[in-house]
Amino acid sequence: MADIQTLYPDASPLAYYGSELRRQREAQGLTQPQLGTIIFCTGSLIGQIETTKKIPTRDFSERLDAGLGTDGVFSRLVGLVLRSQLPTWFQPYADIEAKATYISTYQAQVVYGLLQTEEYARALLRVEHPRRVDEMVAARLERQRILKRKNPPALWVVLSEAALLQEVGGHAVMRNQLARLLEFQDDPWVQIQVMPFTAGEHTAMMGSFTLLRFDDDPDLFYVESYDQGHMTANPSVIKERSVGYARLQASALSPEDSATLITRVMEERYGNQS
Numbered sequence: 001m002a003d004i005q006t007l008y009p010d011a012s013p014l015a016y017y018g019s020e021l022r023r024q025r026e027a028q029g030l031t032q033p034q035l036g037t038i039i040f041c042t043g044s045l046i047g048q049i050e051t052t053k054k055i056p057t058r059d060f061s062e063r064l065d066a067g068l069g070t071d072g073v074f075s076r077l078v079g080l081v082l083r084s085q086l087p088t089w090f091q092p093y094a095d096i097e098a099k100a101t102y103i104s105t106y107q108a109q110v111v112y113g114l115l116q117t118e119e120y121a122r123a124l125l126r127v128e129h130p131r132r133v134d135e136m137v138a139a140r141l142e143r144q145r146i147l148k149r150k151n152p153p154a155l156w157v158v159l160s161e162a163a164l165l166q167e168v169g170g171h172a173v174m175r176n177q178l179a180r181l182l183e184f185q186d187d188p189w190v191q192i193q194v195m196p197f198t199a200g201e202h203t204a205m206m207g208s209f210t211l212l213r214f215d216d217d218p219d220l221f222y223v224e225s226y227d228q229g230h231m232t233a234n235p236s237v238i239k240e241r242s243v244g245y246a247r248l249q250a251s252a253l254s255p256e257d258s259a260t261l262i263t264r265v266m267e268e269r270y271g272n273q274s
Contacts, residue, residue: 017049032044058138060078094143105157107158109162109208112157114144116180118141120174123169154190164265171271172270194258199251210223211241
């Protein structure tokens with residue numbers, strides 16, 4: 001059992017989650033090991049989460065609500081907790097991304113975050129954040145939940161062929177990642193195109209960017225550098241980048257031909273995925 005320590009609920013979403021977990025557990029007269037038995041985990045894990053030493057997952061939170069009968073309290077809180085694990089400069093974008101009704105993005109080097117597998121995301125994030133990789137992977141997977149909600153945003157992704165060829169995490173990880181892209185072929189709200197090297201120069205040679213559209217708010221253009229993101233609703237920028245993106249879509253392979261290329265790369269470069 002973790003040592004008893006004073007909790008400060010106002011310190012962060014994670015601290016509030018931990019203090020609420022302790023409060024609910026003690027109110028029902030349960031020890032950490034007893035609660036762990038109920039929700040199929042160790043008492044040590046309960047203690048680590050209560051004392052903010054470990055980040056709760058959504059699965060853990062759902063089992064916690066079921067075991068304690070807390071009517072979805074922890075399932076609602078965990079979204080805030082996981083979002084708080086994103087880099088501070090990225091959090092405003094993640095909040096706005098979750099409200100968008102239409103997302104169109106060009107990715108020059110890696111698969112777009114909303115389409116990444118857990119293993120692919122882990123390999124990417126481990127490079128810069130080896131001590132926080134579990135938390136950041138959980139936060140990235142939480143972002144992807146917007147594609148599974150009742151009214152998901154329409155998502156249009158143009159990937160450079162480089163994103164298919166840049167090996168991340170090894171052959172098995174890449175096979176699974178490319179297979180994940182192919183799973184979206186039947187999704188009416190997700191379209192994926194590949195910009196082949198043979199297309200030559202195009203309107204996104206400056207690098208990755210994203211356009212966000214909303215029902216009741218102005219469109220936004222988003223681009224990021226190494227340690228910060230930049231958003232603007234400047235009408236001239238939106239117009240220029242929207243036209244540029246339309247030209248980008250016209251230059252890229254069709255969604256059907258893109259799927260063919262993804263399949264070929266998956267089989268020939270990374271081995272066949274059964």
